[in-house]
Amino acid sequence: MDIITHTLSGVAAGTAVANFSRNGISDKTKIVLFAGFGAFIPDLDALSLWSGFDSTIGSILNLVNSGKNIYFAKLWYSHHAFMHSLPAGVFLAVLLSLLTAVLSRFGSNNNGISGKSFKEFLIRQKFIFLAFMCGYIMHLLGDLPTPSCVWGGVNMFWPLKTYVGGTGDIWWWNNYDIFIIALVVSIINCSVILTGICKTKSYKCLTLFVFTLGFFICLYQIKNRDANFNYIGHTPDYHIYEEKSKKIQKDILGEYLYNIMDKLDKKIPLYF
Numbered sequence: 001m002d003i004i005t006h007t008l009s010g011v012a013a014g015t016a017v018a019n020f021s022r023n024g025i026s027d028k029t030k031i032v033l034f035a036g037f038g039a040f041i042p043d044l045d046a047l048s049l050w051s052g053f054d055s056t057i058g059s060i061l062n063l064v065n066s067g068k069n070i071y072f073a074k075l076w077y078s079h080h081a082f083m084h085s086l087p088a089g090v091f092l093a094v095l096l097s098l099l100t101a102v103l104s105r106f107g108s109n110n111n112g113i114s115g116k117s118f119k120e121f122l123i124r125q126k127f128i129f130l131a132f133m134c135g136y137i138m139h140l141l142g143d144l145p146t147p148s149c150v151w152g153g154v155n156m157f158w159p160l161k162t163y164v165g166g167t168g169d170i171w172w173w174n175n176y177d178i179f180i181i182a183l184v185v186s187i188i189n190c191s192v193i194l195t196g197i198c199k200t201k202s203y204k205c206l207t208l209f210v211f212t213l214g215f216f217i218c219l220y221q222i223k224n225r226d227a228n229f230n231y232i233g234h235t236p237d238y239h240i241y242e243e244k245s246k247k248i249q250k251d252i253l254g255e256y257l258y259n260i261m262d263k264l265d266k267k268i269p270l271y272f
């Protein structure tokens with residue numbers, strides 16, 4: 001799945017988590033942003049595809065394989081490997097929590113964590129930790145229905161060698177319908193949070209409900225595409241799948257909405 005939809009799915013999950021925090025808007029915003037960040041991070045393992053990888057990182061680390069070979073291999077640092085696993089999510093969430101705690105302690109002269117113990121600070125961070133993890137998990141789930149390609153899914157339970165997913169229910173990108181659902185969920189939930197309606201006890205789970213509803217609508221959309229995008233290894237039919245995925249979006253969204261999304265896609269210098 002493309003990085004924009006991944007990140008937005010994390011933001012949507014973050015809005016569900018943020019509503020449970022008793023802190024103010026700035027803390028809730030932080031929770032939502034960390035969830036989006038958590039959903040963005042796993043694809044950093046695609047860094048090896050960067051044109052300058054071999055002459056910089058590859059050269060410094062004296063890597064035998066080229067960046068492109070690393071990307072398509074099944075090494076622990078290849079695409080869809082360690083960074084696409086639950087242990088990596090937990091590791092990075094702990095690391096991030098500790099880092100924010102330490103940084104806040106350094107800046108604690110005025111408004112950091114002065115007067116609070118380190119432990120108390122970490123407990124206060126629990127929603128940020130949770131939101132980051134939720135975002136991370138949303139990314140992993142979003143990659144499960146993409147094609148097998150050379151990996152056969154994602155290495156969700158690293159260090160186990162098993163890769164899960166790779167079902168080919170959706171194409172790598174052009175999943176505008178999923179993007180729109182994540183956008184609508186995020187907008188509704190942000191409005192709920194900003195209007196303060198969530199302060200009422202009975203509305204506490206409202207954002208969680210909206211998110212869950214959006215999640216299942218996405219699942220329905222993913223499982224009901226009238227196509228099979230799966231391929232193993234590399235495919236010479238890349239452009240055929242690409243066209244098919246666009247036609248499916250046109251059928252789902254209708255000409256008008258599809259054209260808007262298509263225009264937006266062409267303006268974004270990323271696969272979307």
Ligand SMILES: [Zn+2]
Nearest residue numbers: 042043139143
């Ligand atoms: Zn990914």
